[in-house]
Amino acid sequence: MDIVTLSMWGISLPLMIYSYLKKRGKTKEATHKAKGMMQGMLPDIIAIIFLIGFVLSLLTPATIAETLSKVNPFTGTLFAALIGCVTLIPAFVAFPLVGSLIEGGAHLVPSVAFLTTLTMVGIKTFPLEAKEFGIKFTLLRSLLSFVLALLVAFIMGGLM
Structure with a gap:
């Protein structure tokens, strides 16, 4: 992994743990909302990546x-x-x-x-x-x- 990815994990993980310890219910609710948003966007993201890959295979x-x-x-x-x-x-x-x-x-x-x-x-x-x-x-x-x-x-x- 590169330094940016490691930095993001290094910042996000402790903050997530702190949030969970401070307000467990709100943190769970936020992660469920984020999961739902990601599941909603995932098909579009995958379709775009495949479309770009297809176009780049032709051009x-x-x-x-x-x-x-x-x-x-x-x-x-x-x-x-x-x-x-x-x-x-x-x-x-x-x-x-x-x-x-x-x-x-x-x-x-x-x-x-x-x-x-x-x-x-x-x-x-x-x-x-x-x-x-x-x-x-x-x-x-x-x-x-x-x-x-x-x-x-x-x-x-x-x-x-």
Whole structure:
């Protein structure tokens, strides 16, 4: 195990034991709720992982990287950013995916644009967000997030 995983276990386990000793009923209730939430999310997470694995078996990271490197860097970045906007992938899956794209030869700028729009702009979650916060706010937030994601990508490309 890596240091981050060990640290998380080292922090979580003692706090969980402390919580259990302090308020046994509430701790049991919280763990049951967490278990139910995880069971509800698990099929979606597994489906996403299988879907990404299937797509990556057809389109290897090297193929995607080669395709992105053949187009104009600005066009490739814009294309990657747009794909990131409409894709709904959990961050814990997206980071290794982008890492494998970069290892496969993809340029850093489109990869960062994909990753930042993936996490900052949510076309699929737009209706829910608009319902909660209003269309004007959601539209403005999404537009600003898209522009800032492109800015971050180009800054990262200039720094590396």
